Amino acid sequence: MNRTQFIAIGAALVLFLAMYFGCETRPAQVRNLEKSRSLSLEVTGIENLMQAARKKLSASDLATLDALTASMGEDSVAALEMLSSKWYELGDASIAGHYAEELALLKNDEQSWSIAGTTYLLGLKSATEDKVRAFCKSKALAAFEKALSLNPSNVDHKINKALCYVEMADENNPMQGILMLRELNQQHPENVNVMVQLARLALKTNQLDRAKERLQQALSLDPSNNSANCLMAETLEAAGDTQNAAMYRSKCKK
Numbered sequence: 001m002n003r004t005q006f007i008a009i010g011a012a013l014v015l016f017l018a019m020y021f022g023c024e025t026r027p028a029q030v031r032n033l034e035k036s037r038s039l040s041l042e043v044t045g046i047e048n049l050m051q052a053a054r055k056k057l058s059a060s061d062l063a064t065l066d067a068l069t070a071s072m073g074e075d076s077v078a079a080l081e082m083l084s085s086k087w088y089e090l091g092d093a094s095i096a097g098h099y100a101e102e103l104a105l106l107k108n109d110e111q112s113w114s115i116a117g118t119t120y121l122l123g124l125k126s127a128t129e130d131k132v133r134a135f136c137k138s139k140a141l142a143a144f145e146k147a148l149s150l151n152p153s154n155v156d157h158k159i160n161k162a163l164c165y166v167e168m169a170d171e172n173n174p175m176q177g178i179l180m181l182r183e184l185n186q187q188h189p190e191n192v193n194v195m196v197q198l199a200r201l202a203l204k205t206n207q208l209d210r211a212k213e214r215l216q217q218a219l220s221l222d223p224s225n226n227s228a229n230c231l232m233a234e235t236l237e238a239a240g241d242t243q244n245a246a247m248y249r250s251k252c253k254k
Contacts, residue, residue: 093123110150117143121154137168192218
């Protein structure tokens, strides 16, 4: 290979490296989306959530939280339980979920992971900011997956996973949560909890007859089910059937 060929190959290599490392080949829309996701993850870190939440608390509440945190070395399990309970009492289920998750990491049992997931799910339902809701959703799903890994047959964990997608649907699959519940209903046709959740969705979308049908099925299997009785009262009240609604309301314990 002569000198001219070496120069040509070298020039081509330099041009390739310049284009590969020096030029951004992704579309601007993709770059902006990735940047947005990165910022979202940064903003929704638990430390950021705690800092924002602590600014709204009284000196007394802050002192209680600091004392509980300081007691971690003495009894981590008890401290984490109390921290989760205190944050939930203060109305911040997202941070309560964090401490419930820390407790689940220590105990690593099905119940602890279920409690962590349920607490995050409550945070997802109550939060108003999308970034906090997204944080709670991802954490809840991970916790329910952990619970399922310890007990794959527990339908309640599967229901709760579906509810995460119902509460905050993915843009590319908005029906995912509902379809998951319907599939569970097919797999477990006598599961009252699945029927109640499907009835709740029907009531939410004003499908009163469908909601009533689901609840009748649920109550035929479990007449004393509190959730089903309460929801049936709401459904009948919405339909204007106040007389029968009162009967179910009397069985509803809030």
